[in-house]
Amino acid sequence: MNEVKSAELMVDQRINKDNILNQVRVFAPATVANMICGFDVLGFAVEAPGDEVTMTKVKQLGVRITSIKGDDGRLPLDPEQNTVSACAMKVLEDLGLAEEFGVEIELVKHMPIGSGLGSSSASTVAGVFAVNALLGNPLTKEELLPYCIEGEKLACGHGHADNVAPALMGGITLIRSYEPLDIVPLPVPAGMYAGIVFPHVDVPTRDARQLIKERVPLKDAVVQWGNVAGLVAGLYQNDFALIGRSMQDVIIEPVRAILIPQFAEMKAIAMSYGALSFGISGSGPSVVAITQSEAVAKTITIAIKNHLDKQEIDCNTYVSAVNTEGPRLLD
Amino acid sequence: MNEVKSAELMVDQRINKDNILNQVRVFAPATVANMICGFDVLGFAVEAPGDEVTMTKVKQLGVRITSIKGDDGRLPLDPEQNTVSACAMKVLEDLGLAEEFGVEIELVKHMPIGSGLGSSSASTVAGVFAVNALLGNPLTKEELLPYCIEGEKLACGHGHADNVAPALMGGITLIRSYEPLDIVPLPVPAGMYAGIVFPHVDVPTRDARQLIKERVPLKDAVVQWGNVAGLVAGLYQNDFALIGRSMQDVIIEPVRAILIPQFAEMKAIAMSYGALSFGISGSGPSVVAITQSEAVAKTITIAIKNHLDKQEIDCNTYVSAVNTEGPRLLD
Incomplete structure (x- = not known):
């Protein structure tokens, strides 16, 4: 945790010790990293699932985890x-x-671990948001983000921000650069929904990353950055057709989809029911259909669940709008 | 030229033979392909230089070039x-x-060939726009574009659209996809200027392309598509700081810049005089400084010309706003 620079900028003056609370309860959301075509640079937060942290100020120095549920x-x-x-x-x-x-700290996990939905990020963001809230919010979200990235490094072995940035900032975020950190919030088109299916198959994040080749064909990279550009333009123009055409991953999905049983079948189902796009959430095995309405997202998750039932694969399903708020205080 | 599909869609009905003109004179603009970070997918048109085509209807069947100047x-x-x-x-x-x-056809080239400024594209677009104008504009610009791409294939050996698309459509264009062709016009921030320097050194397009490796590190590709996304967001937000931060090319420039004498020195001059970004135009050897004002673009081109003079390298310089119109009728 040494790389986080101390927030020296007169933060002392921002802390009013009379404002320090005794207890806060915080929810932080799951996230869909990559947003299908934007490997390592795009992600969005959802309304549910997510994790919950209760943080209590005590006299005894240090930070303790008193319970973890779920x-x-x-x-x-x-x-x-x-x-x-x-x-x-x-x-x-x-x-x-x-x-x-x-x-x-009491941590309640309302979401599966290793699902590709930013499970560790949701917990980290909930914790960092909670301690800041407990202290009367001396730090901005931008100042909190480096702590969350360090947390990701601890949890996953790499300090990517494509889950923690949207989990903390809410909405759709672009991580344009890490050095220096440059987070660009992107517009969220009204009516955009995610239909998420987490099939109960094991694809650890580390393995999913190791499958990816270190070098990629330039011609594929050109297709990918054309798509990323198209997606960003589509978000600004509220152009769902352009968004759908652009959310295609020609680099990561062909490799990672092999690890996810029934991926091609799930994609075919989603597209046949009107998904704008369908792909892997983060490093999987969760998959996500992007839709222009809640009803379509629901129909798709039900149809995929029915299909997986026949294959005797258990799954969780979630239907959610993009969460534009990020973490929030509960109660 | 077989791949262009005939514009069958009742185009007959759009042609009024009484409206066919006897002669048109058309200007089509030079273009800056790649827009520094968007290799093969982005480009913009400038006000000058450009090429001029005079097209005259004659009784004798067939198409003839009667003169080429410049x-x-x-x-x-x-x-x-x-x-x-x-x-x-x-x-x-x-x-x-x-x-x-x-x-x-009489063609007057007002711009250098092999400069990296879309010389062949300007001529092609001028010709295609001219014949359409001569016929009373039966085809839309979208319908004309495939003819221009075929023209690029004839002129350069590859059918890229990052010069012809902005030359024809005007403004800043994203070529999201070739199959099917998907051109996305992007917003042009008010006050954006290009300061262009064409040093008289020979870098044929074919050679410049051959230098580029077929596979690129994924981590560089991720940086690149983060930058492309940041540039598109910056254009929509009119955020010149974000535009400047995003217009960095970590994939093509390191390879191609080697072919351009004094590239590093020119870049240092441009940045020291306040360029938002500086890089290679198309496949070079022209270089371009993107600025937030005409005055800064002028200062930069003069300073670079002075530097090249000392190195005994001749050059042309151009200062231009983004041309949002594309080709236009003269007279």
């Missing part, structure tokens, strides 16, 4: 290993408050 | 080899008029 025992309770506690601790330290009090 | 004898007069006449002939044939009359 993870089937897969996440570490060690505060230095768990991204939620590690990031919260780093914020407290940078703000010079680590010697004044501690915090206890 | 090409130093480098362009073919053979009507099947010259892109202007070949494209005009194809339009006449597809419209069923090739057996009714012929045309004679």
Whole structure:
């Protein structure tokens, strides 16, 4: 966590110790990284699922995880290993408050781990947003983002921002550059919905990344950046036809789709029911249909679930508009 | 020229033979392909330089080039080899008029050949626009574009559209896809200027393309499509800072810049005088500074010319706003 620069800029003056709360409860959303054609640079947040963090100020110094629910025992309770506690601790330290009090964290995972829906990001963002809220919001979202990226590094072994940026900022985000960090919020067309299916097959993020080749044909890269440009133009123009034509991934999907049973069949179903586009969410195995209405997204997720049932593959389905808010306080 | 589909869609009904003119004179603009970060997908038209075509209806069937000025004898007069006449002939044939009359073409090149400024495209577009104007404009610009792409294939050996599309449509254009052809006009921020320098060094388009590797590192491609997305967002948001940050080419420029003497020095001069971005126009050797004002573009081209003078390299310089009109009738 050393790469996060301390938020020195007179942050002391932004902290009013009388405003520090005793407890906050925060929801942070799942995210669809890559947005099909924008590998590592695009992502959007959804309304549900997501994770929930309850953070309580306590006298005992340090950050502790007191409980994790919904993870089937897969996440570490060690505060230095768990991204939620590690990031919260780093914020407290940078703000010079680590010697004044501690915090206890309860994490409730309302979403599957290893699903390609930004599970670790949702937890990290919930934790970072929670500690900032607990302190009376001394830091802006832009200032919180580097902590979340460091959290991703801890959780996944790489500091990508295509889940944490949309989870924290809400909406559709472009990560134009990492050095320096340059996040561009993109417009969200009214009526855009995501129909998400998480088939219960195991595709760990690290494996999914390793399949991808280090070099790609330039001609494919040209197609991809033409599509990324078309998607961004379509978002600004509210042009769903252009959005649909542009959301095609000729580089990552052909490799990763092999890991996802029934991918081609699910795609055919989605397109036959009117999806604008269909592809892999993040590194999978979740898949996402982008639609122009909630009804179409629902129809597609039901049709895909029916198909997977016949193949004896369990799945979760989610239908959601783009979440333009990002994390929020509960209660 | 076989791949252009005949414009069958009741085009007969759009031709009023009483409206066919005897002569038209057309200007079509030079273009900056790639727009620095968008290799093969982006391009924009400038106000000047450009090429001029005078087209005259004559009784003798067929299309003839009667004169070419400004090409130093480098362009073919053979009507099947010259892109202007070949494209005009194809339009006449597809419209069923090739057996009714012929045309004679005078081409005046007001711009250097092999400069990286879309010289052949300007001529092709002028010719195709001229024959359509002569006929009373039976075809839309979208219908004319495939003829221009075929013309590029004849002139350059490849049917790219990143010069002909902006030369014909005007403004900044995205070629999202070739199959099917999908051209997206992008907004032109008010006040955007190009300062162009054409150093008199020989870099044939074919050689410049051959230098480029067939496979590129995925991590560079990701940077590139992040930049393309940032540029498109910046154009829509009229955000010159974002436009400048985004117009960086990490894939093509490092290879092609080697062919252009003094490239690094010219770039340093441009950036020191306030360019938003600086890079190669098309396949070079012309270079382009993108600026937020005419004055800055002028200052940069003068400073670069002074520098090249000291190196005993001749050059042409051009300062231009983005040309939003494309080709136009003269007189």
